[in-house]
Amino acid sequence: MSIIGKVGRRSARVRILNLSIHLVLILGAITMVYPFLLMVSASLRSNVDSGRLNLLPKYLHNEEALFQKYLESRYNEESSRLADNYAGRWLSFAEARLPEKLSPTLFNDWHEFLSARPQGVYDYYVAEHYGRGVYPLNQRRYRKLLRQENDNDLTAFNRRYNTGAQSWEQIVVEEKEILGRNYVSVSDGYLGRFQAFKKAVGERHRNHVNLDGAFAQMELAPLCGGDLVAFNTDSGLGLNSWQDVVLSESCPPEGHPLRPAWLHYVREALNIHHISLSASADPAFQDMLKDKYADVSLLNSTWHTDYPDFSAVRIPKEVPDSGAMVEDLTWFVENAAAPEHLRVRNIGNEFRAWLKRKYQSVEALNSAWDQGVGGWDKLTLPKTAPAENLALQSDWLEFAQGKGIAWLELLPSAQSDWLALLAERFPGRGGKLDLVQANRYMGSSYSSEENIYPSPHLPRDNQAAKLWREFVAMRSTPSQLRFSRQKESVQAWQGFLRAKYGTTDSLNQAWHLVATGFDNIPLPVQQIEAQTFLKHKGEIRREFLTRNYAMVLDQMFNDARSLRNTAIYTLLSILLAVTVNPLAAYALSRFKPRLSYQIILLFMLTMAFPAMVMGIPNFLMLKRLNLLNTFWALVLPAAADGYFIFLLKGFFDSLPRELYESASLDGAGEFRLFWQFTLYLSKPILAVIALGAFNAAYRNFLFAFIVCQDQSMWTLMVHIYELMQRASLSVGYAALVIAAIPTLAVFVFFQNIIIKGIVVPMEK
Numbered sequence: 001m002s003i004i005g006k007v008g009r010r011s012a013r014v015r016i017l018n019l020s021i022h023l024v025l026i027l028g029a030i031t032m033v034y035p036f037l038l039m040v041s042a043s044l045r046s047n048v049d050s051g052r053l054n055l056l057p058k059y060l061h062n063e064e065a066l067f068q069k070y071l072e073s074r075y076n077e078e079s080s081r082l083a084d085n086y087a088g089r090w091l092s093f094a095e096a097r098l099p100e101k102l103s104p105t106l107f108n109d110w111h112e113f114l115s116a117r118p119q120g121v122y123d124y125y126v127a128e129h130y131g132r133g134v135y136p137l138n139q140r141r142y143r144k145l146l147r148q149e150n151d152n153d154l155t156a157f158n159r160r161y162n163t164g165a166q167s168w169e170q171i172v173v174e175e176k177e178i179l180g181r182n183y184v185s186v187s188d189g190y191l192g193r194f195q196a197f198k199k200a201v202g203e204r205h206r207n208h209v210n211l212d213g214a215f216a217q218m219e220l221a222p223l224c225g226g227d228l229v230a231f232n233t234d235s236g237l238g239l240n241s242w243q244d245v246v247l248s249e250s251c252p253p254e255g256h257p258l259r260p261a262w263l264h265y266v267r268e269a270l271n272i273h274h275i276s277l278s279a280s281a282d283p284a285f286q287d288m289l290k291d292k293y294a295d296v297s298l299l300n301s302t303w304h305t306d307y308p309d310f311s312a313v314r315i316p317k318e319v320p321d322s323g324a325m326v327e328d329l330t331w332f333v334e335n336a337a338a339p340e341h342l343r344v345r346n347i348g349n350e351f352r353a354w355l356k357r358k359y360q361s362v363e364a365l366n367s368a369w370d371q372g373v374g375g376w377d378k379l380t381l382p383k384t385a386p387a388e389n390l391a392l393q394s395d396w397l398e399f400a401q402g403k404g405i406a407w408l409e410l411l412p413s414a415q416s417d418w419l420a421l422l423a424e425r426f427p428g429r430g431g432k433l434d435l436v437q438a439n440r441y442m443g444s445s446y447s448s449e450e451n452i453y454p455s456p457h458l459p460r461d462n463q464a465a466k467l468w469r470e471f472v473a474m475r476s477t478p479s480q481l482r483f484s485r486q487k488e489s490v491q492a493w494q495g496f497l498r499a500k501y502g503t504t505d506s507l508n509q510a511w512h513l514v515a516t517g518f519d520n521i522p523l524p525v526q527q528i529e530a531q532t533f534l535k536h537k538g539e540i541r542r543e544f545l546t547r548n549y550a551m552v553l554d555q556m557f558n559d560a561r562s563l564r565n566t567a568i569y570t571l572l573s574i575l576l577a578v579t580v581n582p583l584a585a586y587a588l589s590r591f592k593p594r595l596s597y598q599i600i601l602l603f604m605l606t607m608a609f610p611a612m613v614m615g616i617p618n619f620l621m622l623k624r625l626n627l628l629n630t631f632w633a634l635v636l637p638a639a640a641d642g643y644f645i646f647l648l649k650g651f652f653d654s655l656p657r658e659l660y661e662s663a664s665l666d667g668a669g670e671f672r673l674f675w676q677f678t679l680y681l682s683k684p685i686l687a688v689i690a691l692g693a694f695n696a697a698y699r700n701f702l703f704a705f706i707v708c709q710d711q712s713m714w715t716l717m718v719h720i721y722e723l724m725q726r727a728s729l730s731v732g733y734a735a736l737v738i739a740a741i742p743t744l745a746v747f748v749f750f751q752n753i754i755i756k757g758i759v760v761p762m763e764k
Contacts, residue, residue, distance in 0.1 A: 043737050066533075068096045085525045087210075088388055101370075106369045113355075124208045209347070211346040215245060247346050250342070279315070351521075365521075373504045385478030385481060421475050570697040577641065581645050582679060582689075629709065633708060
């Protein structure tokens, strides 16, 4: 029966009231649902996009956002590895961009080259094999493989590999700094099993090292604080970007600006497996060994070889992973080898040599790869000054200070430089700015220097515009300038470049967008990874949608004790709640003791105190009873609930007394009256009690965490808390979403019982 009758619904005031009530209810529902949806959205993210607060993660509809997440996972969340492969371009994954133009021929050439060149374990990282607070794809695959090989028996795994892992989650391999001198890829034991796994992964999951970029990042950039202009000034090389740096196979000649850095990198830093020695170094190597071992028999026993004498020793072509031979070879490289004997095994140099053999001429290569700007109308105006390409940056600044100044925007970060210029032009006492004179010149009314900011755009006043132009041309830095992308500004940019270069070929060569020689072709990492990404885009997006949940479910089901404990805990709680509370309420209702109302009041008073007020007394009592880390510690303190007893007594009081009198006359005992009559007629309120007991037990965290600190007795909520201490924030949200499913299911399927739990107390 509806509350508002048919006649009442015809009234305009009633209709407005009805609509207002529904709107308020809808707004209330939104305030409840919106935070949950935000949590679901956050559970689908990773570190690179965790700061973006929107209901729909951007990577679901934006390829560039998905590419950033792909690189973050591919580089195992190591931004230093990204900086090595993209020297001078990106320092964080959030800066990554897809190339404006793709070259399928380049991508095919790369794979053709790899198929012809055997790859060693020192040439690449395994992509997605570790992360920060998350289980990436290849880490899960490797762990699954180990479980299958050992029949999911951790003891068998520990026995086979002589390890002491306490759980499968502890089995993690993190390969870092494989270009470093101290890195060793072990071929036996547990790490040897990872090496076999590494060799078996497909090309998509191989993250090749870029020695050119690593050399630039580790040796050259620190010399000038990463300032390429300063480096060019000091070295006289005239590099257009850090990606123009090439780690040559042999040592640069005397007097070359890169020779000291090359020698330091090869002698001191680079892994020995990326270094080779020419055959002409054999005599010097033999002399070094003779000085160290004196007797060839001692060398043979140390190296496990059978050389007849030292003159038979040759520098090994294949260097073992470790051992005395590697140590001696490393000492020789660091201390005795002549610079002309040293060689670098650089995949970039090998790729460049392969391209030269295939294409013969740079023109043929450029034609096949179809790189660079294809037409003037394809050019876009960068919003900010491009720092990774000096030639492009120079043109951008020239345009900004000349024909493009009408669309230029000066950022607030230029305030200090702007004030310095004003203080020079309008000096006051003590070298400070004369505000009166400055205001008069610019037509402004500033009261203090702190309020003075440069105009974002070119002022209309001639005097102010002249000063603004002077600042842009002489004082501003590229980071303080920005263009607003408008159709007119892009057209002006295209016209400026056409007038300057004449042809796009000249532009491409000036900006280093096409190859000018085989020896300086950068390793095309961006093209390779972008096209790999686009080829597997669907799989990558599905991986990010499920990865966090896969980790949570892996934790829950592979250590299922928390699920078992929670199930037992909730069942015991429900059983005790529908047993102890009805017995107490039945006694109060049936026998009506003289102090029944005082007893009920005492029960209700327990609701006036927060649950944790009783936490310490309960803990001390359970400790004295030696019940900690047992199910009794979880269920006994909440077995009797004053509110439940109050509800049950009220319901029992409403049952007809004649029913009990008739049953007693027929010979029914007190237990039968309670069990067959009272409880049978009280199913609705018992369902409410059971539901309340389930919710209280399922969501109980703090008390369970205090009284059951033994890991074997953790409940699901405690397990989730422990997971959130070592997992990423997104994985924690995924765990909370999964944990909310049972309570959501209870709400959906037991709505009638919940409504009765609201209505019955009001009736009684």
